[in-house]
Each structure stands twice: as C-alpha cells, then as structure tokens.
Amino acid sequence: MTMEVKRMLINVRTKVSTYVIAVAVFCCVDTALAQTSNERTLHAPDSSSTLSVGSRDYVISPDDLLDIFIVDVPELSRQYRISTTGQLDFPLIPKPIDAAGLTLEAVSLKLRQLLQQSGTLTDPHITINVKESRLHSIAITGAVKKPQIYEVMGPTRIFDVLSLAGGLADNAGPVVRIIRLSTCGQTESINGQGSSTETSRTQQVTTLNLRTLLSSTDAKLNVDVCPGDWVTVPPADVIYVVGAVHKSGGFELTTEHDKLSVMQAIALAEDLKPTARRNDALIIRRNSSATNGRTEIAVNLRNIFAGKSPDVPLQPDDILFVPESAGKKALTRGAEAAIQVATGVAIYRPY
Structure with missing residues (x-):
C-alpha cells in the first residue's frame, strides 16, 4: 500500500469519527432538552x-x-x-x-x-x-336523576344541563322551569309554541314544555342556562283513586293541559266494584285554611253516571274515595283510611 493511499484512509477515518461524535452530541442535547420539557410538563396543572x-x-x-x-x-x-x-x-x-x-x-x-x-x-x-367558582354554578332540582349544584363557566344549553343531572326522573312533570335572578348577556327572544316567559321585578321565569322540547327540531327551544340560574323540573301532578275500584292508585297528569274528571278517573281505575257505595263517594282535597287541612266534597256517582248531575272536575292531589261499607261511622273512618292508603299506592303513567 502506497503512502498516498494510507493518507487517504486516515483522512476518511478522521471525517467519519468526527461525524459520529457530532451525531452523538446532537442526540444527547436533544434528549436533554426533551427531558427538560417533560419535567416542566409534569409540574404543570392538570x-x-x-x-x-x-x-x-x-x-x-x-x-x-x-x-x-x-x-x-x-x-x-x-x-x-x-x-x-x-x-x-x-x-x-x-x-x-x-x-x-x-x-x-x-x-x-x-x-x-x-x-x-x-x-x-x-x-x-x-x-x-x-x-x-361558587358564583358560576347552576342548581338543578326536582324530578331529575341527580339533583345537585353544577359548575358552569358560561351559558349552557338546557339539553346539556338536563344531561348533567342524569336525565329526567320517572315522575317528571310536563315542564321544566328556568329561574333567573340576574342577566345573562344578550338573551334570545323565544316565540316558539313550547315556551313562555314571565318577568317580575326580582326574577325571570322561563317555562318550557318538555314534550315539545324533546320532540321539536327548533334550535331556539334549546335555550341557554346561565351561571346563577335555578333549573327545576316539577314532579307530575297526581290524582288518586282508592276504595271500591278495580285498580286503586295514583294517576299522573303528564301534560300541562291534562285535566281529569270524576268519570275519567273511574275509567282509569278500571271501573267500580259491585260492592261500591255509589251514592257516598268523596273527593278529599287539600285545604290549608280548613281545620283538619282538607275539604271533603260529597259525590253521587250514581247520578253522574246516569247524567242527572254534571261530572265533577278534579284537581292535582285530589283523592277520590269510593267506600264499600255502609254506615256513616264507617264512611268517616274510610275517609281517614283513604288518605293513608293514597300515600302508599302505585303511581300509574298513561303511557
């Protein structure tokens, strides 16, 4: 091997060694920078x-x-x-x-x-x-699966709010109400059929029909709920029918405009038993001004069914009691028992 060839080999080896060292140094520096970056990220808030x-x-x-x-x-x-x-x-x-x-x-x-x-x-x-943020929260109460206070940082759609609360409970009524005690920036006017707004000097109450809200494709009905708002889903109103009927229980009114009469309530209870005292039925109605907290309204079912007396409209929480036994004393005891029975009967929904 000539001297010239030896010199060429030495030059090549020197260049390769220098290149390898440079690459190694670059890799070390890059690794160090990456580690530093990772260490900083670990300290950052989650x-x-x-x-x-x-x-x-x-x-x-x-x-x-x-x-x-x-x-x-x-x-x-x-x-x-x-x-x-x-x-x-x-x-x-x-x-x-x-x-x-x-x-x-x-x-x-x-x-x-x-x-x-x-x-x-x-x-x-x-x-x-x-x-x-204690001031940036909304309270969700009533007939939802997880009623509590949730933190929100800005306007949130009512669908999202109800989802936060786990959805509607089985006894949810026909409406959801949004009570607002302060302003929420620029609010959008709602002219849809499924909502109404009432404003007083201290608060604004927006009532949305849940059936319309859930079935409609109108985005305006999915209104904003703002920090500080109170959202509540009132339980459905219930009318109770107990005593000498085939299906004693509570029957929910599932729309805002649901109203039941005595004849309709008897039909939901699958008619009277043969032993029913048709002349001695009672409507037991809450009345805070009464001595015992209730009013008892006599109802003659025989006359109503015969068309001799008008049908009687019922109010939410009314108890229609149809006695089975004769005698005034038994009837009085029956009214007391009817109130106790109504608190433990099954609640029926019409669907």
Whole structure:
C-alpha cells in the first residue's frame, strides 16, 4: 500500500469519527432538552381536574378558587382563593391584587408585572385556571336523576344541563322551569309554541314544555342556562283513586293541559266494584285554611253516571274515595283510611 493511499484512509477515518461524535452530541442535547420539557410538563396543572375556561371569556368573581402555575417556581405554584372583596393575596407582593372583574389573562399579566417590579422574578411565565367558582354554578332540582349544584363557566344549553343531572326522573312533570335572578348577556327572544316567559321585578321565569322540547327540531327551544340560574323540573301532578275500584292508585297528569274528571278517573281505575257505595263517594282535597287541612266534597256517582248531575272536575292531589261499607261511622273512618292508603299506592303513567 502506497503512502498516498494510507493518507487517504486516515483522512476518511478522521471525517467519519468526527461525524459520529457530532451525531452523538446532537442526540444527547436533544434528549436533554426533551427531558427538560417533560419535567416542566409534569409540574404543570392538570387541565382535566380544572374547569374548562377560556381566558378571554371568563371574568373572575369573589370566592373563586384559582390554580396559579409559574414555570420553574413550584414554591408559588398552588391554589389561591379570591377574597369576598374580590382581592388576591399573593406571596412577595405587599398589596392585594384587585382581581374581581378581570379576566384570567388580565390577572396573569398584572401578576407578572408586579413580580418583575418587586425583583422577585425576572421573566415569569404564568398560567391561571379556575378550579372552583361558587358564583358560576347552576342548581338543578326536582324530578331529575341527580339533583345537585353544577359548575358552569358560561351559558349552557338546557339539553346539556338536563344531561348533567342524569336525565329526567320517572315522575317528571310536563315542564321544566328556568329561574333567573340576574342577566345573562344578550338573551334570545323565544316565540316558539313550547315556551313562555314571565318577568317580575326580582326574577325571570322561563317555562318550557318538555314534550315539545324533546320532540321539536327548533334550535331556539334549546335555550341557554346561565351561571346563577335555578333549573327545576316539577314532579307530575297526581290524582288518586282508592276504595271500591278495580285498580286503586295514583294517576299522573303528564301534560300541562291534562285535566281529569270524576268519570275519567273511574275509567282509569278500571271501573267500580259491585260492592261500591255509589251514592257516598268523596273527593278529599287539600285545604290549608280548613281545620283538619282538607275539604271533603260529597259525590253521587250514581247520578253522574246516569247524567242527572254534571261530572265533577278534579284537581292535582285530589283523592277520590269510593267506600264499600255502609254506615256513616264507617264512611268517616274510610275517609281517614283513604288518605293513608293514597300515600302508599302505585303511581300509574298513561303511557
């Protein structure tokens, strides 16, 4: 092998070695940067455990719980409660920060400036999330599967609110009511058949027909529910028929306009028994002004069925009692028993 060839081989080996070393160094640096990035990410607040809030939209309120994260400063990264006066007390900053009424982004910038001015941090990178907000919640009560208070950061559609509560309970009535004690930005007027709005000096009540809401394709009926609203689904009204009938029980009124008469109630109870005292039936109706808290209305079923007397309309929570035994004393005892029986009978829905 000539000297010239040897020199060429040495040059090639030198270049290859240099290239290998450069690649190795690059890989090490890249790995180190990746590890540093991963370490920072591990310290960041878990977004899944905080409320989903857009920093440009959310306005801080008194009593809010904020999750403040400062990159590479774990000593200051924790949760802070806004005071009832709307101020944020932050370590190393002598005066409280007026935070209520500001967005998360505005408070983040203000905190950054104050930390720089105090000489505590030269270039802080701050992220703020809302962990809890007592003023940004809605109460869902009534005939839903999971009635409780839910946190919402902005307007939420009524369908979503009912889904949060697990859907409607079996005894849900025909309407859902939204009670609003404050404004909700720009509200949309609703002219649909399935809703109505009543406004008083202190609150606004919107009533939606659930059957129309669930079956309609009109998006306007799926109205906004706002933080601070109270949503309630009243249980369905019930009329009770007990005594000498084939099917004693409570019968639900499942639409707003459902009304039952005595004859209709007897039909739902699958008619009278042969032993029924048709002349001595009673409607037992709640009456808070009465001595015993109720009014007893005599009903002659024989005359109603014969067309000699008009049919009698019933009201929600009425108990239609048809006695079986003769005698005034037995009838009085029967009325007392009817009230007790009505509290434990099965409730029937018409579908």
